[in-house]
Amino acid sequence: MSTLTRMPRYLVLGLAALFALVLIGGMGWHFIEGAAGVRERLDRVEHWMTAWRWLAIAVIGVGWRYWVEWLGGHLEPAARANLIAARWQVVGWMVVLELLLAQNLVGQAIEVLL
Known part of the structure; x- marks a missing residue:
């Protein structure tokens, strides 16, 4: 039996949703401010x-x-x-x-x- 089938479903779905949210947020932030703006804020x-x-x-x-x-x-x-x-x-x-x-x-x- 694989690890994913033994993990609680809510945990797998929650982690997948969190990953998707962070990925979409990061892409949106990059689209709005550009690479230089993102790098400047991260440096701060x-x-x-x-x-x-x-x-x-x-x-x-x-x-x-x-x-x-x-x-x-x-x-x-x-x-x-x-x-x-x-x-x-x-x-x-x-x-x-x-x-x-x-x-x-x-x-x-x-x-x-x-």
Whole structure:
């Protein structure tokens, strides 16, 4: 059985609707202001977006047990226990991805090497 068939239908539909809304909103924003205007506004709120991402990582880490019980309620208890045990691995990888991709450490390292 695939993961999508085991996930609650409202969760799948809600995530799909959120994705579509963000995509349509971003395209509309780009159409109205143009690429330069969007880039300028994003540059102005870059620090707030960074704080938002770190807050999201912290909320996921602190509330991991709750999230697993709520979203994984359809899973067997052993599977939920495995997910709960993997909390720090997931948070660790989220921190690594944040540092490497969002903070542009890879780009800065390439600039230093070149």
